[in-house]
Amino acid sequence: xxxxxxxxxxxxxxxxxxxxxxxLQPAIALSACNTSLIRxxxxxxxxxxxxxxxxxxxxxIGFQWLDYLQVDRCDRACVPVRWFASHSPPQWIExxxxxxxxxxxxxxxxxxxxxxxxxxxxxxxxERRLARLMHELGLRSGVFVSLATPGxxxxxxxxxxxxxAPGRGWIDDGVLGxxxxxxxxxxxxxxxxxxxxxxx
Amino acid sequence: MTxxxxxxxxxxxxxxxxxxxxxxGRAQLMVRLLEAQDSAERKQVVRGMLHAxxxxxxxxxxxxxxxDVPVPRMFFSSYAxxxxxxxxxxxxxxxxxxxxxxxxxxxLPRVWELDEVVHxxxxxxxxxxxxxxxxxxxxxxxRSGVFMSLPSAGGAQERTVISLSSxxxxxxxxxxxxxxxAVMLALCLHEYLSLRxxxxxxxASEGLSPMQREILxxxxxxxxxxxxAYRLNLSAHTVDYHMRRxxxxxxxxxxxxxxxxxxxxxxxxxxxxxx
Numbered sequence: 066x067x068x069x070x071x072x073x074x075x076x077x078x079x080x081x082x083x084x085x086x087x088x089l090q091p092a093i094a095l096s097a098c099n100t101s102l103i104r105x106x107x108x109x110x111x112x113x114x115x116x117x118x119x120x121x122x123x124x125x126i127g128f129q130w131l132d133y134l135q136v137d138r139c140d141r142a143c144v145p146v147r148w149f150a151s152h153s154p155p156q157w158i159e160x161x162x163x164x165x166x167x168x169x170x171x172x173x174x175x176x177x178x179x180x181x182x183x184x185x186x187x188x189x190x191x192e193r194r195l196a197r198l199m200h201e202l203g204l205r206s207g208v209f210v211s212l213a214t215p216g217x218x219x220x221x222x223x224x225x226x227x228x229x230a231p232g233r234g235w236i237d238d239g240v241l242g243x244x245x246x247x248x249x250x251x252x253x254x255x256x257x258x259x260x261x262x263x264x265x
Numbered sequence: 266m267t268x269x270x271x272x273x274x275x276x277x278x279x280x281x282x283x284x285x286x287x288x289x290g291r292a293q294l295m296v297r298l299l300e301a302q303d304s305a306e307r308k309q310v311v312r313g314m315l316h317a318x319x320x321x322x323x324x325x326x327x328x329x330x331x332x333d334v335p336v337p338r339m340f341f342s343s344y345a346x347x348x349x350x351x352x353x354x355x356x357x358x359x360x361x362x363x364x365x366x367x368x369x370x371x372x373l374p375r376v377w378e379l380d381e382v383v384h385x386x387x388x389x390x391x392x393x394x395x396x397x398x399x400x401x402x403x404x405x406x407x408r409s410g411v412f413m414s415l416p417s418a419g420g421a422q423e424r425t426v427i428s429l430s431s432x433x434x435x436x437x438x439x440x441x442x443x444x445x446x447a448v449m450l451a452l453c454l455h456e457y458l459s460l461r462x463x464x465x466x467x468x469a470s471e472g473l474s475p476m477q478r479e480i481l482x483x484x485x486x487x488x489x490x491x492x493x494a495y496r497l498n499l500s501a502h503t504v505d506y507h508m509r510r511x512x513x514x515x516x517x518x519x520x521x522x523x524x525x526x527x528x529x530x531x532x533x534x535x536x537x538x539x540x
Contacts, residue, residue, distance in 0.1 A: 098369035101441050174488050175290070175496045179372060179415045179425075180456050181449075184290040191491065213416040215370035238292045242445030245452065253371040 073262055078162050079144055082262050085151045086112035089259045102250040107258065116151055123152065123226065126243045127235060130154045132225040133251060135214050135261065136173065139221055143173040146220060147262055149255060154202050166195045176211035178221055182245050183209040184236040203229045208236060210248040215256050222256065224248035272354065277304045277343040280461040286476045286497040295453045311344060311454065318446045319438060320429040322346040325454060328365065330422045335365040341458060349405040358401060361394040368414030374444055378436040379408040408434045411447045427451040480507050484524055
């Protein structure tokens with residue numbers, strides 16, 4: 066950690082800004098575009114309350130963890146620029162960045178901004194180091210959503226919902242739809258209502 | 266419906282034929298679209314899904330936002346309300362359609378209802394066009410809906426707009442679960458049409474199969490043969506076969522030359538992909 070401030074720090078390997086609920090400063094008013102999750106997050110008084118809300122929503126769909134990040138330079142490798150870490154598995158971010166696993170993470174290549182969400186399972190992960198880390202941490206299936214980033218046309222936003230359930234057979238269109246809505250709602254809340262960190 | 270100057274009009278029947286490389290890990294709805302034998306079957310799939318969620322009409326188009334006013338570029342009319350579309354474009358009602366301006370830059374869908382449109386159209390200082398917009402929505406029987414505006418390839422002002430509309434009054438029925446299904450239908454159609462629209466394809470690709478275009482797109486994005494094979498759910502052997510055919514076609518000897526040759530023919534934009 067090179068620099069740290071309330072709820073945000075920089076991981077030196079690639080200069081990625083990592084931040085949590087504690088860093089957020091929600092807007093006073095909501096726009097006309099909102100969902101029940103956004104309204105609940107907006108009304109929540111504390112970081113721990115917001116954390117509980119998102120975890121509850123994740124669990125209701127069948128997931129345990131969620132990564133929310135912006136990635137840059139997707140022409141070669143999708144390098145993480147910012148990472149909202151509140152719902153990521155322990156050790157995942159640190160090792161993913163330290164071992165530059167984003168360079169071999171097939172999910173970035175398999176999705177386009179506002180394309181369809183991708184359902185994946187551990188058996189799909191061809192790269193040995195990434196597969197080993199996922200196996201160690203119990204990350205066995207998930208949904209990967211790629212979105213555009215307001216204000217940063219060269220950056221993609223990635224929302225990755227992850228489960229310990231083996232196989233992707235349980236991820237039907239209903240799960241994909243609820244995942245897409247959770248991803249879009251959280252993206253609206255973090256990128257539009259709160260704003261993304263531009264240095265800490 | 267009278268075609269309007271400057272707008273490319275598309276229908277399902279005009280789409281490029283699908284060679285159906287069904288990608289792995291995608292929604293069943295997308296698989297059904299890709300596996301549909303013809304336009305009639307595809308329309309049945311989309312209309313069936315629209316009605317199952319509670320909507321009657323779906324409009325899909327591309328606009329260029331200029332000083333906060335949408336300028337239509339393309340409209341796909343197969344699932345749209347025919348009377349509404351005619352009036353909307355002939356009377357340029359898109360210029361007063363506040364949903365374009367209200368749409369979130371995050372892509373989150375905006376839920377609307379007719380009462381809200383009527384209320385806003387009567388605000389002081391607004392011209393007759395706003396009232397006409399509300400009147401025409403009412404006359405067409407469109408009373409509530411979901412409106413999405415997604416960033417498009419080709420510049421910050423370019424947006425792809427997907428609008429699902431219903432005759433159900435009030436917006437209360439559009440709960441989060443309905444929104445989730447609406448978003449999946451919209452994204453499936455968006456991905457499908459992005460692959461099949463002739464103007465979205467590189468000019469150099471005339472005569473190329475959709476699968477070869479997809480392989481070229483992957484190549485232009487720096488994907489390895491293995492990654493392309495994974496994304497398109499093909500064997501490495503099939504990708505290798507198409508690579509050889511493409512190298513012959515563009516008269517080049519390696520993949521780097523192939524990317525350059527294909528990009529020259531496409532102005533480098535369509536192959537790079539995007540939303």
